[in-house]
Amino acid sequence: MKALRTLLPALLLRSRATALPQARPAGQVILDASESPTKSLGVGHFSEWSRATKKQFLVDWQAGKASEWTIVQGNEGGDMDSMTAALTWAYHLEHSSENTSHPIKAIALLQTPSHALDLRPENKLALDNSQMTPGHEDLLTMDELPEDPETLSRKLKGIVLVDHAEPLRKWSRAKILSIFDHHKDRGTAPDAEPRVFETTASCTTVVARQMLDELEQLDQEYHMPHELLELILGAIAIDSGGLTSGKTTKVDIETAERVLKRSNWREDNLEDVMEELDDELSKAQKDIDHLDLRDLLRRDWKGDLIDTPSPRTPTVSLGFASIPYSMDEQILKTDFAELFDWFAVHAAWTAETGVDISICLNKYKKHYKDGEKEKIREVVLYVRDDVRIDQDQADSLFKVVKDALENNDQGIDLVPWHRADELAPRQMVWTHKSNAGRKVFRPIVEEAVMAWD
Template sequence: MLPLLQSTLVLFGVLAAGQTALTPQDDQTILGSSRWQRPDTGVGHFSEWSRHMKKHFWEDWQNGKSSDWVMVMGNEGGDLDSMTSALTWAYHLTHATQNTSSPLKAIALLQTPSDQLDLRPENKLALQYAHMSAEHRDLLNINELPEDVETLSIKLKGIVLVDHPEPLRKWQDANIMSIFDHHVDVGAAPEASPRVFETVASCTTIVARQMLDELEQLPEEYHMPHELLKLILSAIALDSDALNPEKSTDIDRQTSERVLARSHWADRKLDEVMDDLDGKLGDAKKDLDQFALRDLLRRDWKAAFVDTPSPRTPTVHLGFSSIPISVNEQIQRTEWQEVFNWFVVHAAWTAERSIDISVSMSKHKVKVHDEAGVLIKKKKIREIVLVVRDDIRVNDKQADELFKVAFDAIEGDEQLAVKPRHDVGKLGKRQYIWTTECATCSRKYVKPIIEAAVKAWE
């Protein structure tokens, strides 16, 4: 009876401490003869490495050794490209320097809070393909940092930016070691090395190419796990529409071929692999039925502080969301399903983020028929929603001025060629919605236009 009583008491103690009840096969763990592991823990070298680096970083921070570490980070939108680029370069830095006189400790940081990660179903699926732990437990998220960013940033050995041309303001005092990006070069960290800006479909292409170039120059190559190679191909496939010639470059294809040759899929044709990945991940990316408007707004969100020449308001906070469904469908996901409700939900979100000017970009396709009613094609329509607040950094008069500055910048851009949406007469003060048929005018195009206009505001 004594062993049974001891087991019962130990199990009771586990449950009393608030931990999850264990299954019968976990009895060995309760008795201390083996180490219990959650059944949803990732498998394979890459998951183990990522989980180890996260634990190692926390241990070093606890022991005052933050200065040993390099953080590789993408943008706060946290898409698959940004996440994969960060993971790839962190893995490379750690392994490429491990047998040198100056080994580096590097970890990927996702600048997306944990509660927003599942707003991107494609990321969740890609991590499953890579055999990573459930609930993103292998990854370090911004809300898991044990110290305020502005103090931690100056303690680190340095940071590396991927899929983003400049650091967020809270990281601006960090030592920027390298930058890899496929956006516009804004001149940040001119001394960084490598510092690569290139027009390709995916930033992962740039990072993977640099990784392979350096790997092949090493006296002895380190182990490249198939799970990471699969993640790299997934990111490139999704961003390039399976290497669609209209969306990709020769560099995307050449790099993908080099990655594929090292993977377990080396005997398959590249286009077959990329089509398969893009199809599955693309379907997951479009599976947004479960998300309410607030989730859609924060799902792909980027913000930036912009300095202005105005002594009245030297800094303005801009926010940009990108939503792949129409404004009409977004409105249907509000409680009252009316346009006013969209702006109420939007106002609550931007207030939470302390945003002065916000731009929401959406896109959808409409069917075009001929006179006989025969479908000719599907045409891409983009919508731009502009809102300026007067309750955070700017007063009512300044908000009016900023709204006009941003309004004129959008209306004056010839490529956008915007038209007012049909219901602009129902909108409130400093609210506006346009439509445009410019298929290539995504957030990447509109964001610099707004930023330049605000920077010139006096």
């Protein structure tokens, strides 16, 4: 096997050699301030396309032409898979239709604020390798939308969901044109086309396969930038453990092979390239020890409004955080390194996001004296009494959700945390040894809330 630990930098340099910025002709006047030589812009077709698309979207919105646009959006967690799938399909929609009588205007939306993007260092590394503009200026993020999604969704041509089975409530008025997901089909938008639900390690696999299938049917293929191809390979690699994890499917392997053959790494071995990409990106993904508790809470945060049968409170706001540290480790990341401060920081974050019910899903490995490690997970439940619900309602809601979690039908044995007797009202922490994560616990909580009266 090749020593790709040293090979990958060389591969990246070789890829970049084809995308060096051209020198500006002597005497050419700089008309756009964004092209100032003092400003470091991304190089290559992918960065140029992404920046130009973002600019045109904002220009058209200002001119009242939002109805001409399709927004491709992933989930609000903003992981590399979601980001790459959205960018890939937006690029494909625009370029596959550019020589037709009905060209499509499409833009990828990262449903995270720009200030939160670097909380996922693997994304930053992948975008840097793809020669995107520093600071992620080429990308459209939630805090850069020119108006709230509830209003914008009514004006758009439509939205495409990737790595996401159904839209957030704030996008519910938008027409759903297509869906690509690798999880459970929830029956959303049955008339969407394409509408693909398939179990794969990466949603990018599903999107890339569809893109390649359609690309190869065109009379003339459009230009596929190597930076995007390499981003696709990285997303598949990190989600599939370099194509070696138990989640890896035949489709992941076949699609990665097809993408590799079009990339600047086409002469290299697929298994070696994917292993190296997984190693480098996974190493970056774990480089988060410097993050404080607030950053950990918002790093992988997903939430939405849930309907209830209660006439007093017809909707409840639910939020989920996923954190790769134990509760004890997180407490040490607060200013006072005390339990009360964990809940103080947590309360400030949930107040900022307007959440009524918060669930934190922690996972870590417990070390034993004999050197073995055991995977442990924790569930933290907290219900606020705030603007939306009063104290009596919060007490009632906490009991309903707590009972649903403890009496789940998934066979998950939740054991009270070792400091559970120190918790305040409407706070609970459990540990468990199952592999259940957000995809298991979220439906349990949502169903409990939807039945709460």
